Amino acid sequence: MKMxxxxxxxxxxxxxIIGAGPAGLMTAAWMAxxxxxxxxxxxxxxxxxxxxxxxxxxxxLEIFDSFGFAxxxxxxxxxxxxxxxxxxxxxxxxxxxxxxxxxxxSISRFTECVLQQGRIERFFLDHMKEHSDIEVExxxxxxxxxxxxxxxxxxxxxxxxxxxxxxTDEEAMPEQVKSASxxxxxxxxxxxxxSPDDTDDLIRKNREKGGTEEVxxxxxxxxxxxxxxxxxxxxxFEMQGEATDFIWGVLDIIPIxxxxxxxxxxxxxxxDQGTLMVIPRERGLVRLYIQLKEIxxxxxxxxxxxxxxxxxxxxxxxxxxxxxxxxxxxxxxxxTAYQIGQRVAPSFALHNRVFLAGDAVHTHSPKAGQGMxxxxxxxxxxxxxxxxxxxxxxxxxxxLLATYDPERRAIANQLIAFDHQFSRLFTGRPARDIAxxxxxxxxxxRAAFDRHALFTSGLSVTYAPxxxxxxxxxxxxxxxxxxxxxxxxxxxxxxxxxxPRSPRAARVPIGTRIPSYxxxxxxxxxxxHLHALLxxxxxxxxxxxxxxxxxxxxxxxxxRVRAFCDSSLEGEAGLLRAFTPAGTALNSAAAPLxxxxxxxxxxxGVELLQHFPAILHPFSEEAGWDYERVWADAPSYHEGxxxxxxxxxxxxxxxxxxVVRPDQVVAWVGDLxxxxxxxxxxxxxxxxx
Numbered sequence: 041m042k043m044x045x046x047x048x049x050x051x052x053x054x055x056x057i058i059g060a061g062p063a064g065l066m067t068a069a070w071m072a073x074x075x076x077x078x079x080x081x082x083x084x085x086x087x088x089x090x091x092x093x094x095x096x097x098x099x100x101l102e103i104f105d106s107f108g109f110a111x112x113x114x115x116x117x118x119x120x121x122x123x124x125x126x127x128x129x130x131x132x133x134x135x136x137x138x139x140x141x142x143x144x145x146s147i148s149r150f151t152e153c154v155l156q157q158g159r160i161e162r163f164f165l166d167h168m169k170e171h172s173d174i175e176v177e178x179x180x181x182x183x184x185x186x187x188x189x190x191x192x193x194x195x196x197x198x199x200x201x202x203x204x205x206x207x208t209d210e211e212a213m214p215e216q217v218k219s220a221s222x223x224x225x226x227x228x229x230x231x232x233x234x235s236p237d238d239t240d241d242l243i244r245k246n247r248e249k250g251g252t253e254e255v256x257x258x259x260x261x262x263x264x265x266x267x268x269x270x271x272x273x274x275x276x277f278e279m280q281g282e283a284t285d286f287i288w289g290v291l292d293i294i295p296i297x298x299x300x301x302x303x304x305x306x307x308x309x310x311x312d313q314g315t316l317m318v319i320p321r322e323r324g325l326v327r328l329y330i331q332l333k334e335i336x337x338x339x340x341x342x343x344x345x346x347x348x349x350x351x352x353x354x355x356x357x358x359x360x361x362x363x364x365x366x367x368x369x370x371x372x373x374x375x376t377a378y379q380i381g382q383r384v385a386p387s388f389a390l391h392n393r394v395f396l397a398g399d400a401v402h403t404h405s406p407k408a409g410q411g412m413x414x415x416x417x418x419x420x421x422x423x424x425x426x427x428x429x430x431x432x433x434x435x436x437x438x439x440l441l442a443t444y445d446p447e448r449r450a451i452a453n454q455l456i457a458f459d460h461q462f463s464r465l466f467t468g469r470p471a472r473d474i475a476x477x478x479x480x481x482x483x484x485x486r487a488a489f490d491r492h493a494l495f496t497s498g499l500s501v502t503y504a505p506x507x508x509x510x511x512x513x514x515x516x517x518x519x520x521x522x523x524x525x526x527x528x529x530x531x532x533x534x535x536x537x538x539x540p541r542s543p544r545a546a547r548v549p550i551g552t553r554i555p556s557y558x559x560x561x562x563x564x565x566x567x568x569h570l571h572a573l574l575x576x577x578x579x580x581x582x583x584x585x586x587x588x589x590x591x592x593x594x595x596x597x598x599x600r601v602r603a604f605c606d607s608s609l610e611g612e613a614g615l616l617r618a619f620t621p622a623g624t625a626l627n628s629a630a631a632p633l634x635x636x637x638x639x640x641x642x643x644x645g646v647e648l649l650q651h652f653p654a655i656l657h658p659f660s661e662e663a664g665w666d667y668e669r670v671w672a673d674a675p676s677y678h679e680g681x682x683x684x685x686x687x688x689x690x691x692x693x694x695x696x697x698x699v700v701r702p703d704q705v706v707a708w709v710g711d712l713x714x715x716x717x718x719x720x721x722x723x724x725x726x727x728x729x
Contacts, residue, residue: 070423
């Protein structure tokens with residue numbers, strides 16, 4: 041009898057994303073908006089529904105806004121506006137010792153808020169569904185990864201071969217435990233760093249059961265598969281850093297208590313029972329981070345015995361720290377425990393074909409609200425670079441992708457240094473008096489919160505000079521923002537390198553996200569934030585030339601603007617023609633290079649069609665003139681005057697030219713007469729046609 045051999049199915053895609061957490065979904069969002077053929081797989085059978093990460097920093101909300109769903113997060117989340125610090129008095133009882141703003145005023149149009157990770161994942165999933173056919177393939181895990189090094193420089197090749205196995209529903213669902221009372225609650229220990237990785241066991245069991253397998257050939261792979269990253273292990277990258285002996289428990293409960301600040305973010309140091317952080321959540325929930333002083337890691341393995349950690353043990357520790365205030369609960373939404381460690385991978389990429397993001401390359405304590413935010417920032421940095429490369433719109437295959445590793449690894453190292461300082465201040469025993477050198481000074485803890493506020497907001501991220509960050513010859517680094525800057529009282533900590541500034545935009549740090557000020561539409565008088573004019577949208581992630589046109593009612597300046605358009609932007613030799621593929625309208629929403637104009641003249645004296653060359657408000661027979669491309673730094677009838685030119689340090693008469701990357705990061709600053717230098721910069725990053 042002749043046996044039928046079932047062939048293993050094979051397929052191809054441009055990008056394979058392994059792991060559907062925040063980093064993977066952020067990367068997938070760029071792929072969805074750019075029409076990139078993408079698959080995203082996750083070994084778990086379902087998305088997150090309770091617990092996990094919850095803090096959303098200012099920059100993450102700005103990014104959400106660039107994709108169009110910040111309003112959903114903002115509406116559902118709990119906004120944290122104040123931090124209360126509690127410390128023991130001379131009698132050992134805890135007392136409120138300080139109040140500080142949770143987010144420094146005036147640094148962003150958003151403040152920190154908290155919302156459970158499952159809802160954030162839902163926003164991404166809905167966004168992908170709206171803009172593409174990309175869906176998360178659940179219960180699928182990779183079992184092998186091979187890179188054909190002979191093909192990695194061929195931009196048309198699919199040099200990565202990944203074998204995928206499809207799990208049964210039972211295999212894809214992690215075992216959940218129940219509390220002592222028998223009531224099911226959300227046990228997050230299976231995702232904790234206290235739990236061993238189960239990937240190899242899943243692969244073995246699936247093979248024994250004869251599970252299905254397929255072969256996928258990809259141009260690029262992004263590993264976003266968490267702290268136990270299978271992808272990282274295939275690349276041979278060992279995490280570098282250290283673990284501490286500090287074990288923390290986490291409870292999401294609806295508290296019943298007489299503690300007065302339960303709806304504020306609180307840092308509570310007890311005299312001898314440890315430390316507690318209170319995070320007020322949505323839906324009446326409160327998250328408690330509790331130091332578990334009684335749980336000690338095993339001396340041989342360095343890891344705590346997870347079987348000894350239960351919700352009851354975590355809660356009793358919280359009650360001791362909060363004493364003499366009373367605390368109880370009837371509802372627990374989720375709980376977990378983890379061991380503090382700071383680690384980072386030595387590289388984030390292999391051959392600029394396989395990339396790592398999120399917890400797969402950096403792990404740290406979660407109390408500063410950085411984990412999900414920095415992970416998503418990895419995906420935000422990488423996604424547009426992948427999209428433009430796959431679309432063959434980058435100058436070379438590696439022109440953009442080669443910047444991912446140095447940019448994000450530098451940020452990860454800064455994060456690890458920050459967490460090393462912060463977690464020890466947070467966890468240490470309070471100093472009993474000024475002579476107590478081993479204890480933590482509460483003044484030092486307050487100073488750390490203030491000093492690191494800009495860092496934790498995500499707004500001080502600074503990328504070093506590269507093909508994507510051009511520093512003009514006359515730029516000088518600044519150790520701190522200028523005194524007039526709203527950031528003056530919150531300079532980034534010393535672990536952040538100072539950002540250079542050009543005299544043409546003296547308050548814009550080059551290599552950081554451009555500060556956002558409200559501007560007014562010339563045609564409609566609508567006031568919008570500058571960031572709202574820089575969405576992460578379109579068939580291709582666009583570089584944008586921000587033309588600060590100055591006072592266009594002054595004849596000499598009007599002539600400078602026209603000369604810039606004639607010599608730099610328009611014509612056969614112009615920038616827009618040079619970097620826009622044939623068949624794509626110049627300066628359109630589909631172009632990889634676009635121009636946005638902000639002038640400083642009195643808006644009521646300016647006429648759009650009279651004072652601006654047509655290329656700045658392009659025309660089409662279908663849509664007419666584009667009225668959304670010219671804006672004024674002018675007062676709004678109902679929302680005041682943000683004075684964008686002043687805030688950015690741009691001369692109101694002469695203006696300037698600022699290039700921002702698709703991720704809103706300032707890449708180049710110059711005068712209107714520096715068209716040749718602008719072209720040289722763009723030739724290093726975008727394909728000339």
